[in-house]
Each structure stands twice: as structure tokens, then as C-alpha cells.
Amino acid sequence: MRLSRPSVLSTQLPRNNSLKIARAPRFYEPLPEGPYKGRTTDKKLVDQKLQLYFETLGWDNHGIPTKETLKKLDLVDVEPLMKKLRERALSRS
8 A cells, every 4th residue: 555645754754852852952951850850861972863863754953854765755856955954954063
């Protein structure tokens, strides 16, 4: 069974909210209360896991599908849009 294009895109494109949270400085501040009060998240570990996740899905370091992934999903026509996203991501780095 072949998935429709919107279905494939919705499962492959990153969820920006979760990426923003993981990269926000506040995400790494010590917890203010609760059983884990004072504990922090290891930024290096989160970055390693995030890169492994991106690699597994066929995304680049910015969470954007690679040309190869788009080709595999028969979404080559979306490549120009992804190229613009990659350029924007590189200019912000």
C-alpha cells in the first residue's frame, strides 16, 4: 500500500516544537522542584542522541531530510524547498 504524499511528509519532517525545546537554554537549567530537584539535562548527551535520531531518519544535522531520503521516499520534487531550508539553517549557524 502506497502512502499519500502528505502522509509521508508528515511522518518524515521534524516537529519544530520539540527541536526548539531541546535546543533552548532553559531546557538545561536545574529542575526547580520535585523528586529530581536540582538535576540537569546533559547537553552533550542530548546532542548525541539528537544527531543519532536525525541520522536514523535520514536527516541532516539541522533536522532536514537529505536528498537521498527524499529520493527514497519519491519526493524529489520537494528538494528545492528543502534546499532553501538548509541554506537558512546554515546562515543561522
